[in-house]
Amino acid sequence: YVLTQPPSVSVAPGTTATFSCGGYNIETKSVHWYQQKSGQAPVLIIFYNKERPSGIPERFSGSSSGDTATLTISRVEAGDEADYYCQVWDNGGHRRVFGGGTTLTVL
Amino acid sequence: QVRLVQSGSQLTKPGASVKVSCKTSGYTFTSSSINWVRQIRGQGFQWMGWVNTETGTATYAPDFTGRFLFSMDSPAGTAYLQIYNIHDDDSGVYFCARDSRLDAWGQGTQVTVSS
Numbered sequence: 001y002v003l004t005q006p007p008s009v010s011v012a013p014g015t016t017a018t019f020s021c022g023g024y025n026i027e028t029k030s031v032h033w034y035q036q037k038s039g040q041a042p043v044l045i046i047f048y049n050k051e052r053p054s055g056i057p058e059r060f061s062g063s064s065s066g067d068t069a070t071l072t073i074s075r076v077e078a079g080d081e082a083d084y085y086c087q088v089w090d091n092g093g094h095r096r097v098f099g100g101g102t103t104l105t106v107l
Numbered sequence: 108q109v110r111l112v113q114s115g116s117q118l119t120k121p122g123a124s125v126k127v128s129c130k131t132s133g134y135t136f137t138s139s140s141i142n143w144v145r146q147i148r149g150q151g152f153q154w155m156g157w158v159n160t161e162t163g164t165a166t167y168a169p170d171f172t173g174r175f176l177f178s179m180d181s182p183a184g185t186a187y188l189q190i191y192n193i194h195d196d197d198s199g200v201y202f203c204a205r206d207s208r209l210d211a212w213g214q215g216t217q218v219t220v221s222s
Contacts, residue, residue: 032208041202041212042152053210085152087209095168096142096154096209 001090003099010105011076019071019102021086029088031069033062036101037082045084046071078106109133111203111213118219123193127216129186129203136184137161139206143177143188146215147199157207158186195220 004022011017021031031049034042044053046062049069059074073080086099114128129141143155156167158177165177176189186203200215 034209041214042204042209043212044208044210047208047210087152089207093169094166095156098152098154100151 001088001093001097003086003088003097005084005086005099005102007100008103008105010107012107013076013078015076017073017076017080017104019073019084019086019104021069021071021099022067023069023088024067026069026088027064027066029064031062031064032087033071034085034087035080035082036085042085073104076104076106080104081106109205109211111205111211113201113203113213113216116217116219118221119193121193121195121220121222124189124191125193125218126190127188127201127203127218129188129213131184131186131205134205136179136181141177141179141186142204142206142209144202144204144209145199146202147196155188155201160186190218193218193220195222 009017033046035045036042045056045060049064050062061072063070081104083101083103085101088097090097110132112130117125119125137160140157142157145153145155154168155171158165158179174191178187198220200217202215203213205211
């Protein structure tokens with residue numbers, strides 16, 4: 001099972017950043033999203049497609065439909081610059097699979 | 108709060124063995140699984156497998172069978188990853204992460220394999 005993410009997204013501060021995660025029939029899977037800042041460990045920001053852990057701002061939201069899961073960051077801030085990864089459980093391969101990640105640049 | 112603290116960086120030679128520890132705190136160790144994830148620069152994340160901390164049963168991803176061993180010390184709240192007969196291409200950062208959602212991560216352990 002393969003998850004496809006665009007390598008980069010660039011947006012201006014205060015605007016909305018959208019990250020896609022493509023996978024066959026991904027809407028039937030639970031998608032988790034992570035933020036990884038340079039030199040740091042990943043942080044879970046969205047789980048089960050759209051749920052936010054405590055401490056994660058409401059600016060972060062998730063959705064999933066068909067073959068695409070989406071992470072949206074509203075009112076982007078400079079501190080949101082990071083790599084963003086999606087992850088699902090691959091039933092057929094009996095393993096967790098990560099997308100290749102998308103780098104967010106705040107212009 | 109939930110914390111996972113890993114052992115420090117290691118430099119090792121091909122063919123050697125390494126052991127990485129992941130000490131947990133802030134929650135009941137046996138209430139959540141521990142996953143191991145590898146990150147190789149330029150190659151993203153690879154999920155290596157997980158340990159059922161209630162039973163101690165380890166499950167390995169298909170690409171991580173044979174030379175990799177997950178273990179744990181439940182009273183100490185600590186999980187371990189051992190890599191045997193290490194190869195050059197095992198160089199990378201190894202993370203432990205809690206639960207099926209990977210909702211808390213250790214800081215990562217850099218393992219460098221060089222002759």
